[in-house]
Amino acid sequence: MARSTTITVEVDDVSYTDDVEPRLLLVQYLRERLGKTGTLIGCDTTNCGACTVHLDGTSVKSCTMFAVQADGRRVTTIEGLARDGKLTPLQRAFHECHALQCGFCTPGMIMQSASLLQENPHPSEQEIREGLEGNLCRCTGYQNIVAAVQAAADGTTTSDSATENGASETAGVA
Amino acid sequence: MIPSAFDYAAPETLAEALSLLGSAGDDVKLLAGGQSLIPVMKLRLADPSMVIDLGRIAELSGVRDDGDALLIGAMTPHHQVATDPLVAAHVPLLAKAAATVADPQVRHRGTFGGALVHADPAGDLPAPALAAGATFIIAGPGGERRVAAADFFQGYFSTAVGDGEILTHVRVPKYTGWGAHYEKFTRVAQQWSIVAVAAMVRVEGNSIAEARIGLTNMASTPLRATAVEEALAGSPLTLEAITAASAHAAEGSDPASDLNGDAAYRKHLAAVLTKRALVAAAGL
Structure with a gap:
């Protein structure tokens, strides 16, 4: 059992094979080895949710998982959501509802909101708040974040073509 | 870190x-879901020279019907326990408690068995497992042994699982005709329980036939609220009877004092939360 292990991980639809130390955290692997800096490190103590990614489709905190645990599995980051330059309805909703101030929590908020909507496509406001319990916004911007998730669930965001400019702006922030 | x-x-x-x-x-x-172990390793409060990851052992995960009981694999994530139809049908207390653990991301990774073996006094699974009369199945070099919940939790972060052993499954009897509720008291989101109460009640007509109650964070291990259970057996199904019985909730407890509350406050909470849990479990 050497102190370096070879892993193969699919990240945002691309397969990567790398030698990693077992102690390398998934979030460090994503940011420092793959350059996926859209996923942020906030508290680094499993509280804030800024590092949230999807592992085989469900949300996890990538600061609280070793990269070796993702061997053979599929990881989706905030950078893997948009398709052909078009934001998902959830991403558009965050833009249109102005669901961010400084933007630091936004990638984690969107990844957790996406997981929440997969498990519960039509959540109540209370269910949205509880579903985002593991994500902290220190700008105190929860009101618009909840509104954005509700808008995405209700399908009330504008169409792709109407927000192409906005799309690229939001992607830049995230 | x-x-x-x-x-x-x-x-x-x-x-x-x-x-x-x-x-x-x-x-x-041993690494299960890692939601407690990895944080303490990052703080270097734990620095093992070797980590054995149990995450690839399929036989340790999942919920299955085992006749008069459910067999829950130690590596089953909290989210699965909280949403599994078998658990909801036969031991809803466990589903309700699992749904209160930490936050959704942690519940996707953290495991039922990992949390039980971690045995944090403020953890949300030990008291329900105790109240439900779970049996812990532990594998070791000499084969398998079974330990009752009352003997499993031995102190702060300490269980009957010894060196060289692995908790593989938890066997939980099916409860038919019981109401259940987990009443957790916290002050902020994703907080550990300051105190919590796991209650199951079997109602017959207008009276309480049986109650099983577990207390979270009222001692170094989960406790049964035995005095309340005895007071309720055969008592009328009324708010007055439940309130009177719940006053005994803290008997025999030894809660810690910390920044969230001193021991006297926790004893007060135990009575209040036991009443709330029983009212909800009995559907009053």
Whole structure:
């Protein structure tokens, strides 16, 4: 059992094979080895949710998982959501509802909101708040974040073509 | 924060894991969901020289019907326990408690067995497991042994699982005709329980036939609220009877004092929360 292990991980639809130390955290692997800096490190103590990614489709905190645990599995980051330059309805909703101030929590908020909507496509406001319990916004911007998730669930965001400019702006922030 | 270096193995069978564990020496840690272990490794409060990851052992995960009981694999994530139809049908207390653990991301990774073996006094699974009369199935070099919940929790972060052993499954009897509720008291989101109460009640007509009550964070281990259970057996199904019985909730407890509240406050909470849990479980 050497102190370096070879892993193969699919990240945002691309397969990567790398030698990693077992102690390398998934979030460090994503940011420092793959350059996926859209996923942020906030508290680094499993509280804030800024590092949230999807592992085989469900949300996890990538600061609280070793990269070796993702061997053979599929990881989706905030950078893997948009398709052909078009934001998902959830991403558009965050833009249109102005669901961010400084933007630091936004990638984690969107990844957790996406997981929440997969498990519960039509959540109540209370269910949205509880579903985002593991994500902290220190700008105190929860009101618009909840509104954005509700808008995405209700399908009330504008169409792709109407927000192409906005799309690229939001992607830049995230 | 970066943990100390360690050797890593991810066996695919229980037999392989036991064999690795047997030859790894004293300085080894088993990794389940890692939602408690990885944070303490990052703080270097734990720095094992070897980590054995149980995450690839399929036989340790999942919920299955075992006649008059459910068999819950130790590596079953909290989210699965909280949403599994068998658990909801037969031991809803466990589903309700699992749904209160930490936050959704942690519930996707953290495991039922990992949390039980971690045995944090403020953890949300030990008291429900105790109240439900769970049996812990532990594998070791000499084979398998079974430990009752009352003997499993031995102190702060301490259980009957010994060196060289792995908790594989938890067997929980089916409860038909019982109401259940887990009443958790916290002050902020994703907080550990300051105090929580796990209650199951079987109602017959207008009276309470039986109650089973577990207390979270009222001692170094989960406790049964025996005095309340005895007071309720055969009592009328009324708010007055439940209130009177709940006043005994803290008897025999030994809660800690900390920044969230002193021991006297926790004893007060135990009575209040026991009443709330019983009212909800009985559907009053």
